[in-house]
Amino acid sequence: MSQIKTVLFLLTLLIGGLQPLHAEEVSLRVVTEELPPYNMTVSGKLTGFSTEVVEAVLAQAGLKGTFQSMPWARAYDTALHDENVLIYSIARIPQRDLLFKWVGVIAPAEWGLFSTRARDISLRTLEEARSYQIATVLGDVGEQYLQSQGFSTGLNLQSSNTYEQNYRKLKHGRVDLWIANAVMGKYLARQAGEDWNDVMTLAYPLTDFGRNEGLYMAFSNQTSDEVVARAREGLEQIKRNGIYEALKKKWL
Template identity: 50%
Template sequence: MPPSLTRFTLLWLFLLPCALCSAEPLRIVTEELPPYSMTVNGKPGGMATEVVQAVLDEMGEPSNIQVMPWARAYDIALNGRNVLIYSLARTPAREPLFTWVEPIASGHWKLYSLDPNLRLNSLDEARRYQIATVKDDVGEQFLIDNGFEIGKNLQSSNRYDINYEKLRMGRIDLWIVNETNANYIVKQLGQDPVQTLHPVLDLDSLGGNGLNIAFSRNTATETVARFRQGLEKVRASGKLQAIYEKWQ
């Protein structure tokens, strides 16, 4: 074998793993957060899912959306390669941890009770109550950062609808949740949120910059750029606005 061919072969074998890395498929993770993301007839659905899917279609990217418990999705996006996550609250603490793309919904968080007579004047007053949270979500992180403790005054689970059931059964006193998410869950049970849920404390400092689409920090810049370009094409075509109007 000529020396030049040998050098070429060795160079190709060296570069091959890098070529395979660049071709690594995009992994997309989300949670059960209706109406933004949820399982519908066994498939991922919801408003945010439709936005992400429209961009993937525009890019010609295979759909690989996985709905899973939030703690797992968050860990995958925090530590994995080529991962897209939605719907992620954008807060100062999370700002350097992800590459942010697009806010897709506002984030109005509240503490809710079923007791119409209960009202809190401060977060400190909530410490004597049992509060339902979702593991590693922004609400739970917020309360832990403010001195609340799982097993003491926080009861952590994997789903928001489970927490509402806990509230209805009297197993917890308060429910920390995004307002839109709470209203959707209650309506799905044929109940009127205005008559059923009673906000006892608005958490205006919690929502950050709303709910977002973001990428793991270990995602190739080319992938993020392609997604942003696809998003702009979906926006320019009117598809993005049509999705938002559908879910209003």
């Protein structure tokens, strides 16, 4: 009889070990970049509009995560290849559709090619931009988009690690154009004590650029569907209960 009990006990342990983890037991790695006012490190703490939205979504969904800010190329690579990774403030374009499990839009965005007011470059077509030097961020959606249109780094694209570097490069005349999100650009201008409309102008609007609903949060494909579903519901809940609008008023 004792042998039977022992076998049953071992079977119970084995079956229990094969049970899937519940969403609340999963430890998420949450990655992003420095992209103010969406995500930014202030006094050693990662904050910003998108950061607080994601924190609210996880709290609503009963999920826990460790947040990290890093260069975009590394954050993107981490979300591509590791399990249980959440990446946020990411633009959704067709080339990325199958690479991640998308949760939903967490922030507005206004994409375009920008010139300084002093240069006042105006383009009728994207093709006309090929004769200019354009600032991009390594691995970000703007760079990927232009590369998909035949632009290339070293020829007409100058890649940097941060958007702040590109803002300065454009102001100082080291590039002619900057592919950027105006929401972020306006914040950088305010931080520099400048009025965006005084120093920058829209050279070419990217109205057909990817999905224009805004920036997303998304999971690595190696994340369970249960976790993704919980996050999707959490996002819908904070948009219904007023938390999202309150954060939008606070930051934007």
